[in-house]
Every structure is written in structure tokens, then in C-alpha cells.
Amino acid sequence: MTPRPVFNRILLALTGLVLLGGGLLIISAGVDLYRSHNLAPPAGWPLTAPGDVLLSSSDRARWSSQGWWWWPAVIAALVLIAALALWWLLAQLPRRHPGGIPVGGSPPQEGIELSARALSDAIAAEAGALPGVQRANVRITGRLSHPHAHITLTLTPQGTPDTALKNLCEGPLRTAHQSTGSPLMPTEARLRVAHHKSRRAE
Numbered sequence: 001m002t003p004r005p006v007f008n009r010i011l012l013a014l015t016g017l018v019l020l021g022g023g024l025l026i027i028s029a030g031v032d033l034y035r036s037h038n039l040a041p042p043a044g045w046p047l048t049a050p051g052d053v054l055l056s057s058s059d060r061a062r063w064s065s066q067g068w069w070w071w072p073a074v075i076a077a078l079v080l081i082a083a084l085a086l087w088w089l090l091a092q093l094p095r096r097h098p099g100g101i102p103v104g105g106s107p108p109q110e111g112i113e114l115s116a117r118a119l120s121d122a123i124a125a126e127a128g129a130l131p132g133v134q135r136a137n138v139r140i141t142g143r144l145s146h147p148h149a150h151i152t153l154t155l156t157p158q159g160t161p162d163t164a165l166k167n168l169c170e171g172p173l174r175t176a177h178q179s180t181g182s183p184l185m186p187t188e189a190r191l192r193v194a195h196h197k198s199r200r201a202e
Contacts, residue, residue: 012089101140101147101180114180116140116147122179126172127151132159133167134194140185149173149187154194161191 028034029047041048063070101114120138127136135154142148153164168189177184 015085119176119180120149123149123151123172123176126175127153127168130164130167130171132156132164134159147185149185151187151189152192153189154192156194159193164191165189 025042025045026047028039029041029052030050032050033039034041034048046052046054101116101119117140120140124136124138127133127138130136132155133153134156137152139150140147141150151168153168155161155164173184173187
């Protein structure tokens with residue numbers, strides 16, 4: 001896993017924990033949990049009972065005295081933050097499978113396209129026939145104009161990672177590039193080693 005997805009997931013987890021903690025504190029005040037169970041609320045937390053509010057009347061009057069633009073600016077900032085958070089969350093979801101990849105460069109010649117499934121099957125078939133490779137799985141994701149290839153190679157016990165990667169780049173990936181006429185796709189390759197059964201001596 002690359003550092004960027006790891007960082008995104010950690011940041012998402014921390015953000016989720018903060019939001020979850022804030023929601024639990026608000027719910028605890030709404031159901032009067034502190035008073036009914038003799039619990040001490042966090043120091044400085046304003047919401048401790050069902051009738052409490054986040055901003056008192058004096059606080060609202062003080063901020064309103066800043067000018068008519070204050071509250072619209074606050075609302076606009078919150079809407080912008082919510083929109084950016086939603087965009088960031090959607091960006092973490094798996095990208096859709098592209099419908100087809102242009103053939104013959106950009107723009108494609110006479111609108112000819114190759115389906116992503118056909119291209120992934122062709123790459124998998126050629127990669128699976130490489131020396132030292134037992135099986136190959138290929139998945140193409142991303143937008144139509146910027147596809148990404150995700151390749152998983154299962155090596156035989158005799159296969160070596162450096163040779164497999166070299167053959168993959170010089171073989172199936174180069175063939176795909178020459179066949180479509182498109183720029184080289186960003187590719188993520190994962191290598192596994194097939195388990196072999198031990199032989200019993202008789």
C-alpha cells in the first residue's frame with residue numbers, strides 16, 4: 001500500500017473518531033445522561049443538560065455585533081468545509097471501471113475504443129504466460145482518459161520478483177502501449193508466491 005492511501009485512511013479514522021466523540025457528548029447531554037447517572041461532564045463542555053445550547057444569548061449578541069456579514073460568512077465557511085469533506089470522502093471510494101480506452105492515441109482514430117475488460121484480459125493472458133508466473137490477475141480502473149492498471153502476479157516457487165517485473169514491463173505492458181497507441185498507464189503490481197505442497201519420500 002502506498003503512503004498516500006495509508007495517510008488518507010489514518011486521517012479519515014481520526015476525523016471519524018473526533019466526530020463520533022462529539023456526537024456522543026451531544027447525545028449524552030440530550031438524554032440527560034450526566035445528571036441521571038451522576039457523571040461529570042468534560043471540563044469546559046457547554047452541553048451538559050437537555051436545555052443547554054452551544055452559544056448563549058450573550059455570545060450570539062456579541063458575535064452579531066460584528067456586523068451583518070458575520071453569520072453569512074460563518075455559514076458559507078461551514079458549507080465549504082462540508083463540501084470539501086464530502087469531496088474528499090468520495091475521492092477515497094474505489095474508482096469506477098472505465099467503459100473503454102481510446103485506440104490510436106489522442107484523439108482516438110475514428111472513435112475506435114477498446115473495452116477495459118478486453119485489455120485487462122489480454123494483459124492477464126500474456127502476463128500469465130511469462131516465465132516464473134503461475135497466474136496473473138489484471139484490473140483496470142480510473143477515468144476513461146487516465147486509466148490505471150492493477151496487476152497481481154502469483155509467482156511459481158522458482159520465480160523471482162525482479163525478473164517477473166522486468167518481463168512484465170517489457171512484455172504485456174509494452175504490448176498494451178503499442179497496441180492502443182496511448183501513453184503508458186500508471187501500473188500497480190503486487191507479487192505473491194504460490195504455495196507448493198511438500199513431497200513425501202517413500
